[in-house]
Amino acid sequence: MTAYLLRRLLYAFPILIGVNLVTFALFFVVNTPDDMARMQLGIKHVTPEAIALWKTERGYDRPLFWNSAAPTLATRVSDTIFFQKSARMFVGDFGAAEDGRDIRREIAARALPSLAIALPTFLLGLGLSITLALFLTFFRGTRLDFWGVALCVAMMSVSSLFYIIGGQYLVAKLWRLTPISGFGDGMDAWRFLILPVVIGVIGGLGASTRWYRAIFLEEAGRDYVRTARARGLSEARVFFRHILKNAMIPILTGVVAIIPLLFLGALLTESFFGIPGLGSYTIDAIQAQDFAVVRAMVFIGAALYIVGLILTDLSYTLVDPRIRLS
Amino acid sequence: MMNLQPVLLWSDLLLWLIVLAAAALALVSLRSAPLRLGWRRLGERNVATATGVWLLAFLALGLADSLHYRLPLPAGDAAAETRYGVEVFSVLDALAAPLREQHEKSYSAPLATRLAMMESAETPAGTVRVYPRLRHGGAHLGDNESGRDADVLVRLAAALALAALCWLSALAFVLWCLWRAGKRNLRQNLAALWRGETAFAWRGALLALAALLFTLLPLFLLAGSYHVFGTDKVGQDVFYQVLKSVRTALIIGLVTTLVTLPLALGLGVVAGYFRGWVDDAIQYLYTVLHSIPGVLLIAAAVLMMQVMIDTHPHWFSTAAERADARLLALCAILGMTSWTGLARLLRGETLKLRELEYVLAARAFGVSSGRILLRHILPNLSHIVVITLVMDFSGLVLAEAVLSYVGIGVDPTMTSFGGMINNARMELSREPAVWWSLAAAFVFMFALVLSANLFADAVREAFDPRG
Numbered sequence: 037m038t039a040y041l042l043r044r045l046l047y048a049f050p051i052l053i054g055v056n057l058v059t060f061a062l063f064f065v066v067n068t069p070d071d072m073a074r075m076q077l078g079i080k081h082v083t084p085e086a087i088a089l090w091k092t093e094r095g096y097d098r099p100l101f102w103n104s105a106a107p108t109l110a111t112r113v114s115d116t117i118f119f120q121k122s123a124r125m126f127v128g129d130f131g132a133a134e135d136g137r138d139i140r141r142e143i144a145a146r147a148l149p150s151l152a153i154a155l156p157t158f159l160l161g162l163g164l165s166i167t168l169a170l171f172l173t174f175f176r177g178t179r180l181d182f183w184g185v186a187l188c189v190a191m192m193s194v195s196s197l198f199y200i201i202g203g204q205y206l207v208a209k210l211w212r213l214t215p216i217s218g219f220g221d222g223m224d225a226w227r228f229l230i231l232p233v234v235i236g237v238i239g240g241l242g243a244s245t246r247w248y249r250a251i252f253l254e255e256a257g258r259d260y261v262r263t264a265r266a267r268g269l270s271e272a273r274v275f276f277r278h279i280l281k282n283a284m285i286p287i288l289t290g291v292v293a294i295i296p297l298l299f300l301g302a303l304l305t306e307s308f309f310g311i312p313g314l315g316s317y318t319i320d321a322i323q324a325q326d327f328a329v330v331r332a333m334v335f336i337g338a339a340l341y342i343v344g345l346i347l348t349d350l351s352y353t354l355v356d357p358r359i360r361l362s
Numbered sequence: 363m364m365n366l367q368p369v370l371l372w373s374d375l376l377l378w379l380i381v382l383a384a385a386a387l388a389l390v391s392l393r394s395a396p397l398r399l400g401w402r403r404l405g406e407r408n409v410a411t412a413t414g415v416w417l418l419a420f421l422a423l424g425l426a427d428s429l430h431y432r433l434p435l436p437a438g439d440a441a442a443e444t445r446y447g448v449e450v451f452s453v454l455d456a457l458a459a460p461l462r463e464q465h466e467k468s469y470s471a472p473l474a475t476r477l478a479m480m481e482s483a484e485t486p487a488g489t490v491r492v493y494p495r496l497r498h499g500g501a502h503l504g505d506n507e508s509g510r511d512a513d514v515l516v517r518l519a520a521a522l523a524l525a526a527l528c529w530l531s532a533l534a535f536v537l538w539c540l541w542r543a544g545k546r547n548l549r550q551n552l553a554a555l556w557r558g559e560t561a562f563a564w565r566g567a568l569l570a571l572a573a574l575l576f577t578l579l580p581l582f583l584l585a586g587s588y589h590v591f592g593t594d595k596v597g598q599d600v601f602y603q604v605l606k607s608v609r610t611a612l613i614i615g616l617v618t619t620l621v622t623l624p625l626a627l628g629l630g631v632v633a634g635y636f637r638g639w640v641d642d643a644i645q646y647l648y649t650v651l652h653s654i655p656g657v658l659l660i661a662a663a664v665l666m667m668q669v670m671i672d673t674h675p676h677w678f679s680t681a682a683e684r685a686d687a688r689l690l691a692l693c694a695i696l697g698m699t700s701w702t703g704l705a706r707l708l709r710g711e712t713l714k715l716r717e718l719e720y721v722l723a724a725r726a727f728g729v730s731s732g733r734i735l736l737r738h739i740l741p742n743l744s745h746i747v748v749i750t751l752v753m754d755f756s757g758l759v760l761a762e763a764v765l766s767y768v769g770i771g772v773d774p775t776m777t778s779f780g781g782m783i784n785n786a787r788m789e790l791s792r793e794p795a796v797w798w799s800l801a802a803a804f805v806f807m808f809a810l811v812l813s814a815n816l817f818a819d820a821v822r823e824a825f826d827p828r829g
Contacts, residue, residue, distance in 0.1 A: 051646070054649075055650055058654070067673070071670070072669055195764070198800075201783070205795075334658045341654075
């Protein structure tokens, strides 16, 4: 088990290097730092001195890969944009944002509010959609199933923006049941969290219910289910002991991988409800064209995704005794 | 008016190219037995024909909006060379000219005759605050503003009658087709149609056509004299904006395929067929791209694209060209970030196919790898490609809205669903709430995405060999 984990982590490393190279190419090779400076300072009326100052302030005045002006071999490699801006992300050094704050500290402070929304949304959504999917599978082929699926498809066809805008308008503005936006500390937070969580659950319900129903239907058509019925087991027992258990592998494949990404929060929900999480941080950075923050978030997102893949493999051993990691 | 200068934007070219290529490929695919079966099974489904009618209507709208031209400027003297205005119009703009030209001052509710905002007006009694009359909405009513409801009802009745007429002629055409094809008489054909027993699911198509005619014709007929969906902050007709948004959505949904398909097909099939280090390299590439959360990768790429476009203004001669380049770059970025799923599917299927007896036999006969891929592997992957591409379409349309909201979508000068929602989201908190922009964008986007989703389901069921 430990050996397996170590090997998986070793496999993950080249992928992270690849992600690092992709982001480096995107941010420094596609456009030169001069272009970025011109963009940030305004296209017209920008002096070369202003560009030079902008680059020095952010450390973009170094060469890309190889600093031939540096005195020693070590500094020739390390005193470059690639080493300072990209390679140092591996040790958790993301540099400073445009407003001068340390990105790592900012991310650490914002991960918790993000998780406070994303985790309940995820758990409630998972429970509710699996329940509904089991329900629809139980009534498969009936009118109830047909209209249930039709409702799911209709719900999938509504842009998530409308769920958020509509929900915020109805619940918070017209009915005044919850605050419109904001975030509180400690126990006070739930008043602010309840609406974003409910909207998040409803917004994702259509697609996930339909997906789980497809998985359950596939399992329900298998031979072992017929055998179980032939043995005279009750329908409830067939559903919960056989179908649900065997459907765990495809469900886990899709679900576990996204658990670490919950830290990143929900981009849209957070920005609409003014929650100081990583999602709104990312959106603000994109809108302010804060390249350093976007770069850091890309790297963290990829790292969390890789963690998710490893967790997925581990979770298989929990539900399927035939799978052994070696 | 005769000497228009046609303007061929890249996105126009690509959209027309895709539609023509898709039609040609569909015709070619009729020669392959399994695909022909797929098409036949698709035609048997009422859902497929019904949503097909709707999608064709959206497509016609988008294609009409993809034929661009520039108008000549009024020339000072006749001998001089004709010069053209910088504004680029489309055929849709010409058809919907009143919608585009009839600007109001600001917000007005659907079918309103007055602005939704108070303004000061001078009267003999002094300055008073009134809701001023609209310049165009309901202007033909004159002083008889209270006659609006009656006027709307009359126009509505006329539109519904026209819709009924159009629909009945379509029904007559279908019955004629059925009569030509079979030996049954009119009553039997009508009964078969009613019960949905025709070989091609005409019932769904006709019902969808009825829904289309009975909603769109009234809208178009009323739009001549009213703002059916109201006007926005700068007084532009909202109905015109939704019509224009359809093209943007279609381009995002369709042109992206041009990037996804070659990448996924080329890399996925090659990885699965040749295995070894080629497979490792390609798998590494798509694992890296796939492990970056989609929105973040798109955001990073779009930010860089913006920098590139903004620092090179001399690349584009008109604003329309710049917006067009941005739209296509967005498609390219969406394509580059979304080919990994299809590539993985195709790789897996190729791995399976290459071990089958007929491929082994072909290899034993000394057929070259290229020929095996082309003749024996690719045709057997076509159902996966068709299903995945159709299913991706609605996701891309939805993604456009989110990206435009975040500020990394299409050019702000280009009308799109995302841009409309973004402009409209603060308007709900006005007093009284301005809901019509949002509602119009919602209805049109929902109709487009729902049709696409239902059609994709029907395609999956029809073409999936397991089903």
